[in-house]
Amino acid sequence: MELLKKVEATKEAKPVANKIKLGHVHLSGCTGCLVSVADNYQGFLKILDDYADLVYGLTLTDVRHIPEMDVAIVEGSVCIQDRESVEDIKETRKKSRIVVALGSCASYGNITRFSRGGQHNQPQHESYLPIGDLIDVDVYIPGCPPSPELIRNVAVMAYLLLEGNEEQKALAGRYLKPLMDLAKRGTTGCFCDLMNDVINQGLCIGCGICAASCPVRAITHEFGKPQGDLNLCIKCGSCYGACPRSFFNSDVISEFEAISEIIAGALKEGEKDD
Amino acid sequence: MIEDPYLGKYLTCVSARSTDKEILKKAQDGGIATTLMVYALEQGIIDGAIVAGKGDLPWKPRPFVAMSREDILKAQRAKYNISPQISWLKEATRSFGLDKVGITGVCCQMQAVRKAQLYPINMRDVPGKIAFTVGLFCMVNFPYDSIQALVEDHANQSLSSVKKMEFGKGKFFVHTERGNVTTVPLKETHKYEQPGCHVCLDYVSNLADISTGSVGSPDGWSTVFIRTKVGNEIWSKAVAEGLFETKPIEEVKPGLGLVMKLAKEKIDKNRKTLEERRNFGVNKALRDPYA
Ligand SMILES: Cc1cc2nc3c(=O)[nH]c(=O)nc-3n(C[C@H](O)[C@H](O)[C@H](O)COP(=O)(O)OP(=O)(O)OC[C@H]3O[C@@H](n4cnc5c(N)ncnc54)[C@H](O)[C@@H]3O)c2cc1C
Ligand code: SF4
Ligand code: SF4
Ligand code: SF4
Numbered sequence: 001m002e003l004l005k006k007v008e009a010t011k012e013a014k015p016v017a018n019k020i021k022l023g024h025v026h027l028s029g030c031t032g033c034l035v036s037v038a039d040n041y042q043g044f045l046k047i048l049d050d051y052a053d054l055v056y057g058l059t060l061t062d063v064r065h066i067p068e069m070d071v072a073i074v075e076g077s078v079c080i081q082d083r084e085s086v087e088d089i090k091e092t093r094k095k096s097r098i099v100v101a102l103g104s105c106a107s108y109g110n111i112t113r114f115s116r117g118g119q120h121n122q123p124q125h126e127s128y129l130p131i132g133d134l135i136d137v138d139v140y141i142p143g144c145p146p147s148p149e150l151i152r153n154v155a156v157m158a159y160l161l162l163e164g165n166e167e168q169k170a171l172a173g174r175y176l177k178p179l180m181d182l183a184k185r186g187t188t189g190c191f192c193d194l195m196n197d198v199i200n201q202g203l204c205i206g207c208g209i210c211a212a213s214c215p216v217r218a219i220t221h222e223f224g225k226p227q228g229d230l231n232l233c234i235k236c237g238s239c240y241g242a243c244p245r246s247f248f249n250s251d252v253i254s255e256f257e258a259i260s261e262i263i264a265g266a267l268k269e270g271e272k273d274d
Numbered sequence: 275m276i277e278d279p280y281l282g283k284y285l286t287c288v289s290a291r292s293t294d295k296e297i298l299k300k301a302q303d304g305g306i307a308t309t310l311m312v313y314a315l316e317q318g319i320i321d322g323a324i325v326a327g328k329g330d331l332p333w334k335p336r337p338f339v340a341m342s343r344e345d346i347l348k349a350q351r352a353k354y355n356i357s358p359q360i361s362w363l364k365e366a367t368r369s370f371g372l373d374k375v376g377i378t379g380v381c382c383q384m385q386a387v388r389k390a391q392l393y394p395i396n397m398r399d400v401p402g403k404i405a406f407t408v409g410l411f412c413m414v415n416f417p418y419d420s421i422q423a424l425v426e427d428h429a430n431q432s433l434s435s436v437k438k439m440e441f442g443k444g445k446f447f448v449h450t451e452r453g454n455v456t457t458v459p460l461k462e463t464h465k466y467e468q469p470g471c472h473v474c475l476d477y478v479s480n481l482a483d484i485s486t487g488s489v490g491s492p493d494g495w496s497t498v499f500i501r502t503k504v505g506n507e508i509w510s511k512a513v514a515e516g517l518f519e520t521k522p523i524e525e526v527k528p529g530l531g532l533v534m535k536l537a538k539e540k541i542d543k544n545r546k547t548l549e550e551r552r553n554f555g556v557n558k559a560l561r562d563p564y565a
Contacts, residue, residue, distance in 0.1 A: 205470035208358025224356025238396035
């Protein structure tokens with residue numbers, strides 16, 4: 001099988017050839033996304049050891065101004081009353097090859113959409129926008145918080161896309177495409193997306209994974225079909241992203257066994273202490 | 275590894291039947307799904323399994339996390355209406371604290387699980403904890419009210435008197451506890467189908483570790499595809515321990531040919547539906563989830 005060869009290729013290539021430059025840009029978020037990044041434990045250290053140099057990151061690196069980066073992962077939404085945030089996100093776009101919206105606040109506004117200001121010491125800070133409303137975003141990693149595993153998968157794939165051999169590049173491109181399509185699709189995420197794009201379109205099969213993915217349990221199933229409580233929905237967009245009828249790139253997902261092995265292989269040493 | 279555009283990837287395909295008398299008594303077919311999950315639980319391969327048990331109305335399934343042999347047995351037999359199995363996926367690892375989750379479900383549910391493994395959107399701690407999946411063959415599923423209409427209006431039976439339902443040989447069979455068997459021709463059942471199934475491109479649970487169904491094997495037996503390394507290891511051990519009687523699929527009737535024919539029929543038909551969705555309006559397409 002073709003992919004098995006790829007696994008082997010990845011294993012032996014010990015690809016320290018070129019580390020990519022990675023930055024974590026922190027806007028208005030709760031730091032849950034950063035905790036998720038760190039929750040990859042040894043896997044995260046492995047990424048930093050072998051694949052990426054962290055060139056920017058609040059509390060993690062002593063750099064004040066946004067530097068040139070290959071991949072910028074942005075956490076949080078942009079408070080448009082906060083000039084520094086607005087400038088940071090513009091700067092991030094200018095200086096990065098790939099901008100990744102990490103988590104639902106960066107992707108969809110999420111819980112920060114419910115902000116009405118009134119917090120000390122900046123009560124006038126009241127309007128928060130997902131980063132895609134200000135800049136072009138390449139990849140979305142939805143989730144509140146995004147799962148450590150998805151961050152890990154995207155990190156490995158982004159690395160392969162930038163530094164891998166031809167075959168690895170192709171695989172990474174196929175893997176990342178749906179997350180890139182999500183970024184093109186728009187900056188609002190809500191149960192309504194399931195309603196509009198899946199249920200109303202006659203595509204729902206009642207599998208239930210939308211309910212499993214909802215962080216606030218806004219989704220129940222009535223006679224097999226999802227029912228969203230819009231008063232509970234925080235607009236994180238997770239249910240839509242998780243639904244097999246929002247996107248299903250068969251060519252990638254049906255290779256789940258080999259791809260899981262590639263990713264595990266890439267992070268192998270990192271796993272030994274888990 | 276065999277790779278077939280309709281049957282998916284698999285290592286082997288056999289016809290099999292459980293040797294567990296208690297399981298066989300209430301199994302839909304050869305009791306493969308139940309026997310495998312019970313075995314995986316007893317071997318510590320899984321800590322619990324998400325299965326489709328009894329709901330609050332007769333023949334309305336309720337997905338739940340089974341933690342014992344007894345619980346897994348409660349989910350025996352196919353309920354031909356929607357059981358949102360995967361709604362328990364994250365909960366299984368959280369509230370139930372499972373580190374190794376087993377799942378039984380139909381093809382699209384296997385798709386949801388594998389997508390969650392590779393694109394774990396808000397699925398923290400889930401991908402690595404999916405330990406074993408058994409997928410069922412599935413031509414189509416129904417909303418609960420459809421099943422009620424089919425059983426009560428078309429077959430003239432009360433749902434609570436039904437012992438078993440079955441699709442096969444061009445008919446929908448309703449067996450009652452008292453031994454009555456009523457059939458409804460498939461052409462009457464089509465209009466009741468779940469619309470979402472009409473774009474489904476999988477018949478034999480291509481993405482499960484092991485998939486099973488009745489088609490291809492004699493009554494009381496099941497057709498079984500062993501698909502992944504995980505599946506192969508569990509299957510080989512279970513067979514070695516005498517949990518299943520097996521026959522080469524080439525030696526049974528009607529055999530793999532029928533499975534292939536039905537898989538092709540379903541998938542080709544649904545590809546056509548996808549095609550039709552592209553021209554549903556005037557120069558307006560409906561969404562294609564695979565695009
Ligand atoms: C909707 C549906 C359509 C099917 N269509 C076909 C078909 O076209 N061709 C074919 O050969 N086989 C089909 N099957 C599979 C077949 O009916 C048996 O379920 C299968 O052979 C397993 O039998 P068993 O004796 O091994 O399982 P059992 O030991 O009887 O266990 C049954 C298992 O099925 C699960 N289950 C029951 N109902 C549902 C449900 N609604 N959703 C998800 N999981 C469920 C339970 O969790 C349980 O683990 C279908 C099943 C379903 C549920
Ligand atoms: S995840 Fe999608 S297909 Fe599954 S029940 Fe929810 S809306 Fe329906
Ligand atoms: S229903 Fe839940 S998962 Fe979906 S967008 Fe709302 S909060 Fe997020
Ligand atoms: S036909 Fe496909 S979509 Fe419908 S229930 Fe079966 S597996 Fe799911």
